[in-house]
Amino acid sequence: MKKILFLDRDGTLILEPEDYQVDHINKLNFYPGVFRWLGRIVRELDYDLVMVTNQDGLGTDSYPETNFWPTHNAMLRALEAEGITFTEQIIDRTFAADNQPTRKPGTGLVQHYLRGNFDLANSYVVGDRLTDIQLAKNMGAKGIWIATDPELGVEELDADQLEGLTETIALRTTDWEEIYRLLRLESRTAAVTRTTKETDIQIELDLDGTGKTDMDTGLGFFDHMLDQLGRHSGCDLAVKVKGDLHIDEHHTIEDTAIALGEAFAAALGDKLGIERYGFNLVMDEATVDVRLDFGGRPWLVWDCDYKREKIGDMPTEMFHHFFKSFSDGAKCNLAIKARGKNEHHIIEATFKALAKSIKAAKRRDVDNMRLPSTKGML
Structure with a gap:
């Protein structure tokens, strides 16, 4: 069965600006070490990469697609140049306040992975918010928390959702090299x-x-x-x-x-x-x-x-x-x-x-x- 790395985009592959919208090429800055260490993961390990990202209100007047796609595609081309490609890109456009099942940590957009022949127990969700870790728990996967801001996502979870996340977190880090080492060495x-x-x-x-x-x-x-x-x-x-x-x-x-x-x-x-x-x-x-x-x-x-x-x-x-x-x-x-x-x-x-x-x-x-x-x- 195939193992998957479900990768958040903003704050994980690229740095997140203050307004949380990477809607111009001048805002595109890659997370330090992502080319080197994610590239090694792709070359040396047997994971498929799937992008799972919340883009609040994409397609609305406040976040037009004409701003999003040129920058997003520039990011993809840079990653592809290092051999980093995605088998699927899952983009949720709802707002946090909408509380839709398609939005992380909901599993509405990843149901085909839950039903398919995938090794989710040895798969990982990598992201910078606790909602990414909650998604990992909901999928029966493990979580890697890029914890640049420990409070990110906390407000989106209630007390019951917060319970049990400690067991889901396989690694808390700000360093892509540590993520590579965890995946390369695996658990014993x-x-x-x-x-x-x-x-x-x-x-x-x-x-x-x-x-x-x-x-x-x-x-x-x-x-x-x-x-x-x-x-x-x-x-x-x-x-x-x-x-x-x-x-x-x-x-x-x-x-x-x-x-x-x-x-x-x-x-x-x-x-x-x-x-x-x-x-x-x-x-x-x-x-x-x-x-x-x-x-x-x-x-x-x-x-x-x-x-x-x-x-x-x-x-x-x-x-x-x-x-x-x-x-x-x-x-x-x-x-x-x-x-x-x-x-x-x-x-x-x-x-x-x-x-x-x-x-x-x-x-x-x-x-x-x-x-x-x-x-x-x-």
Whole structure:
């Protein structure tokens, strides 16, 4: 199914003058960076471009078409010279006060996209008003808000319409380069469910999050360690586990590690542009060396020793088992060496070091989106 970029015109492709009417060639000024970065989107990515613009009262005495079209067509010719063309131009002529369903955020003029065979869930509406974001929500798409003026469009939405826009906004920016990078890199998320007779596990992972975590495994210390993993790797991570803790902790920890590894493998996807490798951390008297390779093959080298039977409610013998199971699920190499005196510090530093390794290894270079391997596959 085809992905679409629904692009507002004024304030998005061209700068909007004080009177909000680009009705003369002298008022035509392009948004900074639009030629370079929208041009790269067109050349490198698989999106159709559709212009969706409100032109209040176009065709009336106050906004005659003889003023609009020469300037509009000059804009199109300049964009076309850079390979930027539109499969459709949708222009609404109603006034804001008319509150017509054809006017953004109404979907009256885009019904054929709602009914057609389009990948709207992975499409975007790009615009400078909150009404553009509301249109994205109404279409089941994502919104990119070019927020030069955060108040633009607010007066056109009631309280109910404003609700939920935060989830629709994929990016708030004034920079077309940031829009290119968002679209070029795309999201890296995974949701994994693992259900056996011993455990029921749900994991949600966003590799490019902000370190938000939500843990509920039934084991306090395990929650604490997984919280470190999410926060210090910069991943959003939620882990919910119902395990047979009335027997012991083994199945809960092992199955969570397997599912967590599988989530990382799924979220990494094709691995294009990733750094692939990462390592190292110190915490108080504890020093930990974690070397990681998301190379597609599981392996664990383990050089850690614990004298305590448990840390909190987690058996120390299960730490080796956790990292081995994670390596198996993520199809990654792990080499872990830990030294210290306080075993709480040692194991917490180990989880933090793994998190920092993940943060380094998952990083992508948008200007070098190649597979980091001479084999041609990972």
